[in-house]
Amino acid sequence: QHGHGPYQPHEPGYGLYQPGYSPYDDQIPDPTSQMLAIQNAKAYLLKSSTTSGLNLYDHLANMLTKVLDEQPINAVDVIENISKDVKWAQFQKKMDTLRDEHEILPTFEAAEKCKALFLKANGEGDEELEEEIGETPLPNVMETAFYFEQAGIGLSKDESYHIFLALKKLISVQPIQTCRFWGKILGLEMNYIIAEVQYHEGEEEEETEEEEVIEEGAKGMGEVEDEDENKEKENEPPKSTYKPPPVIPKEENGTGANKYVYFVCNEPGKPWVKLPPVTPAQIVCARKIKKFFTGRLDAPVVSFPPFPGNEANYLRAQIARISAGTQISPIGFYQFAEEEGDEEEEGGGRDTYEENPDFQPLSVAEMVGSLSTWVHHGQSILKQGRCVWFNPFQRSEEEEEEEDVEEEKAEEPNELQQEIGPPLLTPLSEDEGIQNIPAWTAEASTNLIPQYAVAILQSNQWPGAYAFASGKKFDNIYFGWGHKYSPENHTPALPPAVQAEYPSGPEVAETRDPTLEEELALKAAKEEALAAAEEEEEEEDVEDDEEEDDD
């Protein structure tokens, strides 16, 4: 615009170049002193800044244009901010000859994944549609979400629908017989969405074979090592007599704590990952620690007592504990399968149940009024870490023989007390409360419209576990951080007492060295005793001689 820059008063071009007049005009307008002042002022305003290249005249013009366009309220109070905004916008356009690359936000990628959920998989014909309309293991997540929403529990509708579609995808990939949305566990970096699943019978063999192979491999290694050690036994330092407590085997897949298989994903749209089955050692350890989940399944769990596994195992253990403690149903919905002769078996009662075809739902008032109208259908976990008691000291004959030969008798309790837990389908009224708080809080979803109210139960032991019942429908769900409630602060387990290295007795006990007086006294005492003994012998000899003489 002003390529020649402002002309100083002494320069020949000064006053000639006014906007609207060309510099070649011979006529110089006759400025009155006021006009001259105006021109000076304007020229000053047009002066470009040495740092930014802007000039005040344009800036003010832009600012006023913006204010007049937008007409903000109380513009005078925010005029500095408007000025800053205008400068910011100006700066970008003028100085940058580079164009910003269109930013690919991570949100766009996530949206892509989301969109993939909504697309129908290729190759689905009409035939498959008909099959699906029949018996499908897919649960009606939206219906469950509706009932829970009546109590204010649940995720946003969008998220529920995404989970619905993600479950559908899971079912199409795995051979699943029943499926349920178990809940959501929050974590530090990411959250977990959990599906509870039961396979068709006979579909689960592959996993167990792999685990057995690993165990046998370990045993083989152990034997080789023993042989080497035997050769060097003479030079070895004394071996410790520590025997670790026997390992309690995990329950078979499909029974007890491993009755259901759990799949997790971080967000709907991401692939589902199967969680490994849970072992009793993991459950026992999980009871003693309290850690937040990070959201990555391979994260290590750093704790004391050291947790045998990584976050996937800890997650599975907590899911098992929560399911055992909070899976409830209205009384009568499930009944025991009709089998006689089960009651005498070891390990207590029945562990299978089936749906009761003659279930008559109770009214909401009854469901809310008393806790005996609800029963646990999740089998409770014993202190051992299993649902069915396992006696680790029942050994086969071979093992007993080996032990007698190799080791001395150690002090072991030969009989552990068999642990008995509450039987399946016990009513909730038997649950212990915590201090003076009942284990469950029951309420109806609404007091204004009791005809259509839903009975809601919240667990106080596992905050975040909810159950609803309305007519013949019921369900359980969990939204939370995955920890049990304890009114006392968590005290981590202390390290066990230091093991006694050796039995203490007089041979190893330190005593003071005897002093000189004591040694002399001892010597004198010994001499006296010796002299006394000699006298006695002489007397005896004399007596004997006398006796002989007598004869």
Place this chain on the structure above:
Amino acid sequence: MEAASLPAALELAAGGGAGLSPEKRAVLGASLLLLQRDYRFERVWFWGCIQGVRGVYYIAEGLGPDRAAPRSRLYSWNCVEWSLLPPATEEMVARAEQLKGRFQGDPSFEYEYAEINAEDAERLFEDGKEPMIKEESRLVATIEQIDRAVGIIPRGAFVKTPLGSVRENRNFEGLSLTEAKKLSSYFHFTEPVNLKNKTLLEKADLDPSTDFLDSLEHDIPQGSWTVQLEKGGTVVVLRSLLWLGLTFYHVPMTKQYGYVYFGTGEKNLDLPFML
């Protein structure tokens, strides 16, 4: 969260599974407006709810012209009728800190001090006060503690005027996505504690109109906040691990933000073990 944007806000903060039933949502829309009229608040915030064993307290806060002034707090059982709570005093907060366990759900319930030193007991008896504390005081103290410890706002959302009062910043357009993931972009909306301890170099970078509060960066213990992107990365959700149940949401590059508390009102003292 702002009463005006309650439905949308609840959808954004529902990632933790806690929310309000349609009935409560509907009634809050009306009753919070009436609160604003009756008490002449300029802004009404729905603070959240504290779950007692036998009932739930719904809490609302009202703000006057100076947003940083002590707020009036009200509670209700059914979101229809609200009662004003007394303002919190330091003494109330100190006494309530010793209480453990759930709220009972009855404001006149009296807690007994379970374990109390001989000195404290003597001191209390000298003052002429009884060693009992009502649940109402505990409620007030807990809300005050939560607000002080974990009530947060994004940086730049509020400005301090030259006269000293604090108002919303009308030029606040939201944090950018990169800024929203950093803890230093969020402030505690309460009297600053650490601000004076900053070095002069740090203070030189601060803008006194927007940086007059403590940021979350130096919270103890470190890691007591989780920052997550939800809904495919469109919402930034911060959850406090010290007070489990406090959820803060913000949609980057928009003016939507707020925090709400759905929980039992107990501090998570096991936090250092759990991290």
